[in-house]
Amino acid sequence: MSTPAAHFLPTTATLLHDHDALLLDLDGVVYVGPEAVPHAARALTAAVEAGHRLGFITNNASRPPATVAAHLRDLDVPATAQDVVNSAQAAAEHLAREFPAGSPVLLVGTTGLREALTDVGLRPTGDRHEAVAVVQGFSPDLGWQQLAEATHAVRSGLPWIATNLDATVPTPGGPAPGNGLLVDLVARAAGRGPDVVCGKPEPALFDAAVTRLRARRALVVGDRLDTDLQGARTAGLDGLLVLTGVTGVRELLAAAPHERPTHVGHDLRSLADTHPGVRVRAGDGQAAATCRDAVVEVTGGRLTVTAGEAGPDGLDVLRAAAEASWAVADAGAGLAGDGLDAAAGAVRDALVVPSGDVRAGL
Ligand SMILES: [Mg+2]
Numbered sequence: 001m002s003t004p005a006a007h008f009l010p011t012t013a014t015l016l017h018d019h020d021a022l023l024l025d026l027d028g029v030v031y032v033g034p035e036a037v038p039h040a041a042r043a044l045t046a047a048v049e050a051g052h053r054l055g056f057i058t059n060n061a062s063r064p065p066a067t068v069a070a071h072l073r074d075l076d077v078p079a080t081a082q083d084v085v086n087s088a089q090a091a092a093e094h095l096a097r098e099f100p101a102g103s104p105v106l107l108v109g110t111t112g113l114r115e116a117l118t119d120v121g122l123r124p125t126g127d128r129h130e131a132v133a134v135v136q137g138f139s140p141d142l143g144w145q146q147l148a149e150a151t152h153a154v155r156s157g158l159p160w161i162a163t164n165l166d167a168t169v170p171t172p173g174g175p176a177p178g179n180g181l182l183v184d185l186v187a188r189a190a191g192r193g194p195d196v197v198c199g200k201p202e203p204a205l206f207d208a209a210v211t212r213l214r215a216r217r218a219l220v221v222g223d224r225l226d227t228d229l230q231g232a233r234t235a236g237l238d239g240l241l242v243l244t245g246v247t248g249v250r251e252l253l254a255a256a257p258h259e260r261p262t263h264v265g266h267d268l269r270s271l272a273d274t275h276p277g278v279r280v281r282a283g284d285g286q287a288a289a290t291c292r293d294a295v296v297e298v299t300g301g302r303l304t305v306t307a308g309e310a311g312p313d314g315l316d317v318l319r320a321a322a323e324a325s326w327a328v329a330d331a332g333a334g335l336a337g338d339g340l341d342a343a344a345g346a347v348r349d350a351l352v353v354p355s356g357d358v359r360a361g362l
Contacts, residue, residue: 001281001282001283001284002281002282002283003279003280003281003282004280004282004327004330006277006278006279006280006289006323007260007261007262007278007322007323007326008261008262008263008264008275008276008277008278008291008319008322008323009238009262009263009275009277010275010276010277011263011274011275013274014271014272014273014274015219015240015263015265015270015271015272015273015274015275016046016047016050016052016271016272018217018219019052019217019218019219019238020051020052020053020215020216020217020218021052021053021054021055021209021210021213021215021217021218021219022044022047022052022053022054022055022218022219022221022271023055023057023085023206023209023210023213023215023218023219023220023221023237024044024054024055024056024057024221024222025057025058025200025220025221025222025223025224025227025228025245026056026057026058026068027170027223027245028222028223028224028242028244028245028246029221029222029223029242029244029245029268030044030056030072030075030077030268031071031072031075032244032245035075036075036076036077037244037267037268038244038267039267039268039269040075040077040244040267040268041075041076041077043267043268043269043271043272044077044078044268045076045077045078046271046272047271048078053083053213053214053215054078054079054083055083055084055085055209055212055213055215055218056068056069056072056079056083056084056085057085057086057200057205057206057209057220058084058085058086058087059086059087059163059164059166059199059200059205059227060086060087060138060166060169061086061087061088061089061109061110061112061113061116061137061138061163061164062110062112062138062139062140062169063112064081064111064112064115065081065082065083065084065085065086065089066081068081068084068086069081069083069084082212085205085208085209085212086112086116086163086205087137087163087164087198087199087200087205088110088112088113088115088116088137088163089116089119089208090163090198090199090204090205090207090208091113091116091135091137091161091162091163091196091198091204092113092116092117092119092120092122092135093120093208094161094196094198094204095117095120095122095133095135095161096120096121096122098133098159099122099132099133101121101122102121102122102123103122103123103132103133104122104123104124104125104127104130104131104132105117105122105123105124105125105131105132105133105134105135106125106126106127106128106131106133106134106135106149106150106153106158107124107125107126107135108134108135108136108137108142108146108147108149108150108186109135109136109137109138109139109142109163109179110137110138110139111139112137113135113137113163117135126146126149128149128150128152128153128156128158131153131158132158132159133158133159133160133161134150134153134154134158134159134160134161135160135161135162135163136150136160136161136162136163136179136182136183136186136194137162137163137164137179138163138164138166138169138178138179138182142182147182147185147186147189148189150186151186151189151190154186154187154190154192155190155191159195159196160186160194160195160196161194161195161196161197161198162179162183162194162196162197162198162199163179163197163198163199164178164179164180164197164198164199164200165179165180165183165197165199166178166179166180166199167180167181168181199227200227200228200230200231201226201227201228201230201231201234201259202231202234203231203234203235203236205231206218206220206231206232206234206235206237207235210235210237217238218237218238219237219238219239219240219263220232220235220237220238220239220240221239221240221242221268221271222239222240222241222242222245223241223242223243223244223245223246223247224245224246224247225241225247225251225252225255225256225259225260225261226259228241229241229255229259229260229261230258230259232261232262233258233259233260234258238262238263239261239262239263240261240262240263240264240265240270240271241261241263241264241265242264242265242266242267242268242270243264243265243266243267244266244267244268248344249318249321249344249347249348249351250340250341250344252264252318252322253303253321253322253325253335253340253343253344253347254325254329254334254335254336254340255322255326257326257330260322260326263275264315264318264319264322265313265315266313266314266315266353266354267354269354270313273312273313276291276292276311276316276319277291278290278291278319278320278323279291280323280324280327282324282327282328282331283331285299285300285328285331285332285333286298286299286300286328287323287324287325287327287328287331288306288324289319289320289321289323289324289327290320291311291316291317291319291320291323292309292311292316293307293309293311293316294307294308294309294310294311294316294317294319294320294350295307295320296317296320296321296323296324296347297324298324298325298327298328298335298343301333301335301339302339302342302343303321303324303325303335303339303342303343303346303347304346305317305321305346305347305349305350308350310350310351310352314351314352314353314354315351315352317347317350317351318347318351321343321346321347325343
């Protein structure tokens, strides 16, 4: 049996104490649609009172930062426009590092992107013949003419920056085509993809936030493995997965190496918790993991909770189960299909969910 390095990292005191800035995803972490996530406002107010900087990190550039900040303040979350970092700003800041002030940039997309370019001293233009680069962001008003201009510009060899590659955007009627699909139209017509993508999981958005907040040790907080937590790993930052959004037990047990969190919590109250590490032993397609008094084994494609002590926040079994599952997966014997369903069921039975909260996603 070997002892692979665990992904969950022990904190020296509370999670908040070990970091100086929080880079927070919004939907599924701070709010869900118009409603605040339970406990989010109080936890973030406490973080600000303890001297922490907050950055609200969003791929969605269709709402200007001031509008997002006003929405957050309506939910009693302390926020100013300056605290909101979106992918349009990251794209503009990237271009400002590459080109001198006043350079014309072909704008394909939103009003938010126009403002972001102007804010960093660049000049939005609709004329590809004078442009030094192309920048594309989501807009519900984007038409064929603009997509055709973008295609000609990209084919002529101009650098092409995309704010994000989200395939869909949420609308009241359900998912609708997002910037990723509109970028794809240009890419297929032009025969090549964008040179730089700024949104999560690419690190540019987190890099821009770390610079703006002057953070020395930032913590990314998110609910999605393939954007927030993958982005945290790519940017070299710690990542807290909260279970208030799209990720539940099954998804966490099946997480790929590049999207595994360093911490997990029910919700933002876990910022005030001391987080444990996990010890793992693995070999011959088997693994055993111990988190405080919880022990989980995976043998022959089956996960067994050997000691089901939930721990102070109720999640120690989940931490041990995730590390054991990941260890066998990394050795080529991962849980899948029915085995994964059974494992997730066994872990759910052993979790302790905070009273008064409904966690449908688990
Ligand atoms: Mg989210």
